[in-house]
Amino acid sequence: MKNNKPKYNQIIEAAVKVIAENGYHGSQIYKIANAAGVADGTIYLYFKNKEDILISVFEEKMGQFIEKIAVSTSQKNNAEEKLKTLIEMHFGQLSADYNLAIVTQLELRQSNYSLRLQINNVLKPYLMVIDNIVKEGIEQELFRNDLSIPLVRQMIFGTLDEVVTNWVMKEQKYDLLNQVSDVHTLLTGALSRTNTN
Numbered sequence: 001m002k003n004n005k006p007k008y009n010q011i012i013e014a015a016v017k018v019i020a021e022n023g024y025h026g027s028q029i030y031k032i033a034n035a036a037g038v039a040d041g042t043i044y045l046y047f048k049n050k051e052d053i054l055i056s057v058f059e060e061k062m063g064q065f066i067e068k069i070a071v072s073t074s075q076k077n078n079a080e081e082k083l084k085t086l087i088e089m090h091f092g093q094l095s096a097d098y099n100l101a102i103v104t105q106l107e108l109r110q111s112n113y114s115l116r117l118q119i120n121n122v123l124k125p126y127l128m129v130i131d132n133i134v135k136e137g138i139e140q141e142l143f144r145n146d147l148s149i150p151l152v153r154q155m156i157f158g159t160l161d162e163v164v165t166n167w168v169m170k171e172q173k174y175d176l177l178n179q180v181s182d183v184h185t186l187l188t189g190a191l192s193r194t195n196t197n
Helices: 006-022 029-036 040-046 050-074 079-095 098-110 113-139 149-169 176-191
Strands: none
Touching: 006 029, 006 040, 006 050, 006 098, 029 040, 029 050, 050 079, 050 098, 050 113, 079 098, 079 113, 079 149, 079 176, 098 113, 098 149, 113 149, 149 176
């Protein structure tokens, strides 16, 4: 399989760096090849084109991340703890790799419709993790039982996404992980059964 090959991984890592520094449209294949230390033609052994590289970056990075989140959240006892773990891991993954954060938060947004559809497919398992946490919270009577799960999913993902985007735009002027407790408190406060009249 192509992603077991060292050169494939080299190209993925180089692409993250080059796209973060030059923007997607300014990241020609030769620049990615140079950064990866491979010939231009080598890129085409693994990827069809630049768009394929971008979606592969997202699939690789997000795929690994979703697996880790699924494992870590499953080890927590209740939905509130699982939600906190999800927030910590979301912020932790992106604060640990600023170039990746630039690519996911800024460059992927400028992509075309077909690329966005592929990105949405990659995100589906992550959104299912959020759905399962919300369902579990309702079952455990920690969260309100009148919640619209699709709306809550949008609210949770949208909040995390916007907090990271703001951090990227502010060029890491503060510690993203310091936001975890406040974001968790705000989200659980909105979902909590104790808030119902």
